[in-house]
Amino acid sequence: MMLSRTADQLFWMARQMERAENLARLLDVSLAVSLLPASRAGTDISAPLALTGTLEAYQTRHGQISASDVLAFMSYDLGNPSSIVSCFKSARDNAHAVRGKITAEMWMSINSTWLEARELAAAGCGYQTFFDWVKERSHLFRGATHGTCQRTDAFSFIRLGTFIERADNTARLLDVKSQLLGDSDSADYYAWSALLRAVGAFEAYHALYRDAPSGRRVAELLLLRPDMPRSLRACFDETYKWLSRIEGDNGRAAKRLAAELRAAQAYTSVDEVFETGLHDYLDKMLADITRLGALVQQAYLEAA
Amino acid sequence: MHALTLPEPGHHDEMLLSSGAVRSHYQHFANWLQAQPPEMLARKREEANQLFHRVGITFAVYGDDSGAERLIPFDTIPRVIPAAEWRQLEAGLAQRVRALNAFLDDIYHDHQIIKAGRIPAEQVFANAQYQPLMQGISLPDGIWAHITGVDLIRHADGSYYVLEDNLRVPSGVSYMLENRKMMMRLFPELFARHAIAPVDHYPTLLLATLRQASRQENPTVVVLTPGQHNSAYFEHAFLAQQMGVELVEGRDLFVRDDHVYMRTTAGHKRIDVIYRRIDDAFLDPLAFRPDSMLGVPGLMHAYRQGNVVLTNAIGTGVADDKSIYPYVPEMIRFYLGEEPILHNVETFQCRNPSELDHVLANLDKLVVKEVHGAGGYGMLVGPAASRAEIEDFRARLLATPANYIAQPTLCLSSCPTFVESGIAPRHIDLRPFVLSSGRETTMVAGGLTRVALKEGSLVVNSSQGGGTKDTWVLED
Incomplete structure (x- = not known):
């Protein structure tokens, strides 16, 4: 409290x-x-x-x-x-x-x-x-x-802020690149490498794929992998974790959405992402992240 | 080697006798100081400034949007008080604050001191600080001023005098605590050499006092601040954190069914004690200033019902007003049947024609103060004033004599201080903080020592170039 x-x-x-x-x-x-x-x-x-x-x-x-x-x-x-x-x-x-x-x-x-x-x-x-x-x-x-x-609600709200912001940033970063490059899988080595460096994932990419960066793999890494601390998947895992720890019944709607986002991200494949189209997929993600932020705001942060 | 500038003749210096010999309670410190390399004090001062900036022990400058904040200058040479002297001060402070609380409870109930003819009725009831809506309100244990700051000076005769009582929202205690922390960090070896009474349990004592102030068994306590732009915000946040209670602003609180609640992430929570750092006039726009955005509408009603405790109570300002000050010794005799341990400064009340005549005839020798003034503003220091300033005050005195009191020019004691010219005497005062509950009147040993950094200046207020020092009370 x-x-x-x-x-x-x-x-x-x-x-x-x-x-x-x-x-x-x-x-x-x-x-x-x-x-x-x-x-x-x-x-x-x-x-x-x-x-x-x-x-x-x-x-x-x-x-x-x-x-x-x-x-x-x-x-x-x-x-x-x-x-x-x-x-x-x-x-x-x-x-x-x-x-x-x-x-x-x-x-x-x-x-x-x-x-x-x-x-x-x-x-x-x-x-x-x-x-x-x-x-x-x-x-x-x-x-x-x-x-x-101290691991009280204060800590939970701090972590929540961190991961909602990070999810938003990762999605935007990927979206801007995907628009510059189009939805095609044609790799622009420098642009994807630059993106990987931006999120500190260059080394991880090469350790995992041992290949030149491609849009599909970069998207997989930054959207779906739970072990990448800046991936959307990791951000949603954390968001759900910290939100669910906050005391009180005020935040049911926010908690429900966080759980949905986490599940969606955990059980989506990269093929499904590209079927939707990377830009459309990210667009929906960004809208959901904004909605989550608004629900958190309503439930806890606005003086009711 | 550090050369010490000798104090001016006619002043009491805390460290040096007029011969230049070191007083015995400063001997250890003086020996240590003499063994230090000359650049040490400058280096330590720089270190202290950097730390204070990083910790953010600053006060906001009004009207500056860039977030500029100033440090209150900190002097690394401590003010040292021997154990026996402190025992005397402690007894005198407790006595004085007990009498002030008794006075407040009396004037808002039966007015015995007025009926007994010891204080003229108009001095109380015509006072702007008297709050008629507190008449007849009974507070737990009859305590009105839970936290009191008493400003003391030491005169040329070596005795302490009370300059002023602060019964509204006295501030400065965080500097007392942070100055000590800083000194222990800068000079640990000095603390090994001296037996210095600790002060860092003040927040624990304060919380106990606040909890005692409520009739509830396990009261919820909060600190109410005007917000982060207030010059004392650091202190409000500091005390709330040290006590482990919420720091709230008016907008975090609301009143429902005559109880006060705060808005939390888990819903509404009832509040029992508010340590408010907001002046009376801003507490409740329904009862006082309607334009106040800082307060809580309906708070006053909940308060009068006894559903929430305010510390300090509303209406305490009437007892620390300069026009009431001359009567405090009389209060001690009347309520406690004791002789005052601490002296008042001789005070002329200009509302009395004979005293006004004396003041007008001696304007060049006296200090004239507005009755409701504070912070060193609105006063005339006769010996330092120009002829024009004196004539200006003469006209003001003649126009509204009851607005003024006058006192002899005081010889504030001096203490060696590290300034541009080296180590030189500068004038100081002392503000100890006294806590009152139904159970006891208590205080930590020491207080805030303020120092006028300008040579010869007697104005120690931080708004006018004053600094602070750590205050050491030695244990036997």
């Missing part, structure tokens, strides 16, 4: 930290792709804008798409609410509002992340260094949470 407002702020604190990490992963790849010869790069560099729905805001501000402007806009621009520094600020503000409910170590980790991010942005730190740093800070926060946070 905890205050609805506290649960809400813990949930969003975790989501914003996870979002910052995913953005860094995505931008890291965009940066790598932008260094490739133009013929291989395609239109990838605008992917972060499409993914976060900030293309219009970007164009108002910068006009032409350029790698350096996109990186600056998505990394350091506090005027862009979807930038990495904005995510850190929002995570920090949420943590500040519930600092009595998180441990001193969690608070120090999240507070110094925001303070340092501001300094790095002001100093114009190199992007590669910055993205590595962002991932490290996210790992540190997760470690502090894991190592010190």
Whole structure:
């Protein structure tokens, strides 16, 4: 049992930290792709804008798409609410509002992340260094949470926020790539490799398939495998697990949907995904994830 | 080697005698300090600042959206109080707070002290802080001020004087606790050399006091904050966490059938005790300021029914008002039949024509304060004021004399402090925190020592450039 407002702020604190990490992963790849010869790069560099729905805001501000402007806009621009520094600020503000409910170590980790991010942005730190740093800070926060946070509902809401956000990000990332490449199985080695690197699954892919990346296998890995910590399947397993632990009867609808999503993902084959079409499949997933977020919000987080 | 600047003549210095010799209770510390390399204090101060920033022990600056927060400057040289001196202070503080609680219970019930002619009725009933809607309300054990902060200074004569009682929402206790944690981290070797009374059990004592305040057997306690933009938000969150209770805002609470509930993930939960860090006027828009977004509509009604306890009670401000202050020694005699252990500062009440005449004739020597002022604002420090400022105050005094009191310019004691010029004496005060329940009046040894960092300044408020020090009460 905890205050609805506290649960809400813990949930969003975790989501914003996870979002910052995913953005860094995505931008890291965009940066790598932008260094490739133009013929291989395609239109990838605008992917972060499409993914976060900030293309219009970007164009108002910068006009032409350029790698350096996109990186600056998505990394350091506090005027862009979807930038990495904005995510850190929002995570920090949420943590500040519930600092009595998180441990001193969690608070120090999240507070110094925001303070340092501001300094790095002001100093114009190199992007590669910055993205590595962002991932490290996210790992540190997760470690502090894991190592010190009491396993109460507070912890459940934090984990829930993490995995709903991660599910959303993985689905979007895959969807953007699938649209760029079409639904065909024709492999663009660099684009799929870049995606695998973005989610830290490059090594796992090669260990499993021992072959050049193909769309079908990448989709299988990131949608259906329970042992990949950023796959949709793993995210749904976790979402169900943490949701089902939360006390009280308020969340029956949310819990039911989480269970359905988990079962659907566990008993779907990659062939079935491609029968539906990858884009259509992901579209439905994204809608379901949004609906789950809304049900959680209604059941627990809004002051009724 | 550290060179110590000698204190100004005519002040009491906590560490040094006027000859420059070290007082005996500071001897261990002075020996240790002399053995330290000269850059040590600067390094430790930097370390402390970084830690305070990371932990977020800061106070918000109003009107700044960038999330900028300032640190209250922390000085690493402790203020040390010998055991015997503290015993005297502790007895005096407990006595004073017992009398103040008795006074509050009396003026909201039978008015005996007024009937006995010890305090003029208009001083109480015409006071803006007197809450008529509390008249006749009986609180558990007759306790009104569960948490009191008493501001003390030490005068040139070496005695402590009470400058002010804080019976509404006294703050600063988190700095007392965090300063100690910081000192133990920076200078563990000093704690091995001294027997220093611990303070870190304060939250446990506070929770026990709050639970005692309710007639319920196993009461649900919460801390009510105006929110994260309040300058003392850190303290509200800190205390809630240390006590393991919920930190709530007005919007988390609602009143149904004259009971107060909080909204939780598992439904509604009833609340029995609210440690509120919101002023009376903002608690309930139905009873007080209708524009307040911070409070809980209907709270006052539930409170008057006895269904929830507020700590401190509504209406305690009448007892810490500067116009009531001169009567506290009389309260001690009247309610407890004892002589006051702690002195009041001599105070002239400008509402009395003879005292007003004296004040007007001595404006250049006195400190004149607004009766309802706080935070070091709205006051005249005669010896430091220009002719124009004095004339301005003269006009104000003549216009509304009852709004002012005057006191002699105090000689706050000094304590060696690490400043730009090295280690030099700076003026300090002391705010111990006294907890009252039906069972006992208690406190942890020490309190918050505030220090005026500007040379010669007597204003210790953090809003005006004051800092803090750890306060050590030595054990025998």
